[in-house]
Amino acid sequence: MRRMLELATTLANDQRIRFLVIGGVNTVVGYGLFAALDLYVFAGIPFGYLLSLALSYTIAITLAFILYRRFVFHVTGQIWTDLTRFVSVYLVSIGVNAVALPILIELFGLNSLIAQAIVLVCTTLISFFGHRKFSFRRASESQA
Numbered sequence: 001m002r003r004m005l006e007l008a009t010t011l012a013n014d015q016r017i018r019f020l021v022i023g024g025v026n027t028v029v030g031y032g033l034f035a036a037l038d039l040y041v042f043a044g045i046p047f048g049y050l051l052s053l054a055l056s057y058t059i060a061i062t063l064a065f066i067l068y069r070r071f072v073f074h075v076t077g078q079i080w081t082d083l084t085r086f087v088s089v090y091l092v093s094i095g096v097n098a099v100a101l102p103i104l105i106e107l108f109g110l111n112s113l114i115a116q117a118i119v120l121v122c123t124t125l126i127s128f129f130g131h132r133k134f135s136f137r138r139a140s141e142s143q144a
Contacts, residue, residue, distance in 0.1 A: 018072045019128050026067065030060030061090060073136040082136055089130035093123040 011017045033056035042048030065086050069075055075082065097119050104115035 015072060015132070016128070019068070019131075020124075022064070022067045022072055023124065023127070026060055026064040029063060030056050033059055061087065068131055069136065073131065075136045075138065078138075085135040085137075086131065089127060089135050092130065093126050096126060097123055 034052050037052035037055055038049050042051045045051065065083060068086070069082065100119045100122065101112075101115055104110045104118060105112055108115075110118070
C-alpha cells in the first residue's frame with residue numbers, strides 16, 4: 001500500500017502527467033459541450049455545428065487556461081500576458097493540425113482517425129512545450 005501511495009505521489013508531482021490528465025479532462029469537457037450544443041441548442045440551424053464548435057472551443061480553452069495555470073504550471077500573476085501567450089500556442093497547434101491532417105490523409109493515404117491520432121501526438125507536444133516555455137514562463141525561469 002505504501003508503494004502505491006509513493007507511486008501516486010510521484011505521478012502527481014510529474015508535470016507531464018498533470019498536463020496529460022488536465023488535457024484529457026479538458027478534451028472530454030470540450031467534446032461534451034460541442035455534442036450538447038450541436039444536439040440541443042443549435043440543432044436545425046444552418047451551420048449550427050460551427051456555432052457549437054466556436055462556443056465549445058471558447059469555453060474549453062478558458063477552462064484549459066485556468067486548469068493549466070493552477071494545477072499544471074502553478075503560476076500566478078501576469079494573467080493577460082499568460083492568456084495571450086496561451087491562445088497563441090493553441091493557434092500554432094491548430095495551424096499545424098490544419099496543414100498536417102490533409103497531408104497525412106491525401107498524400108500518404110492514412111485513415112483520418114489514424115492521421116488525427118498522429119497529429120494529436122505532435123500538437124500535444126507543441127502545446128506542452130509551448131505552454132511550459134512560453135505561455136507560463138516567468139523571468140526567473142529564463143534567467144536560471
